[in-house]
Amino acid sequence: NPAACPVDGYVVECSIPFKLFNAHAPTGRPKAGDIWMANFYKCGDELPEPHWGSWSPVKTQKPDFHRPEHFGKIVFVS
Structure with a gap:
């Protein structure tokens, strides 16, 4: 849905069991209403060109993706 896409990024939807x-x-x-x-x-x-996102x-300073203080909120709506 192009109308729902932000100007400076994109929307990704996925299904995780x-x-x-x-x-x-x-x-x-x-x-x-639950938040994870x-x-x-x-x-x-x-x-060849290391990168992270x-x-x-x-x-x-060094990427450490296991630090909960840097996690984002996932809000469940239904």
Whole structure:
């Protein structure tokens, strides 16, 4: 939907099975209004030109994507 796309970026939608999160979300399937903290990232550290990218910025000198203080909020709506 071009009308929903931001001018300075893009929108990505994906489907992740809830069973993938079962070990980390013992309360089960989230309800509308629930908030989970997470990050999504791409690491190209072993490529000819190393690079990294993340959905929620990681503000460390050396990329460390396992720091919850840099996670973004995922708000469930339905």
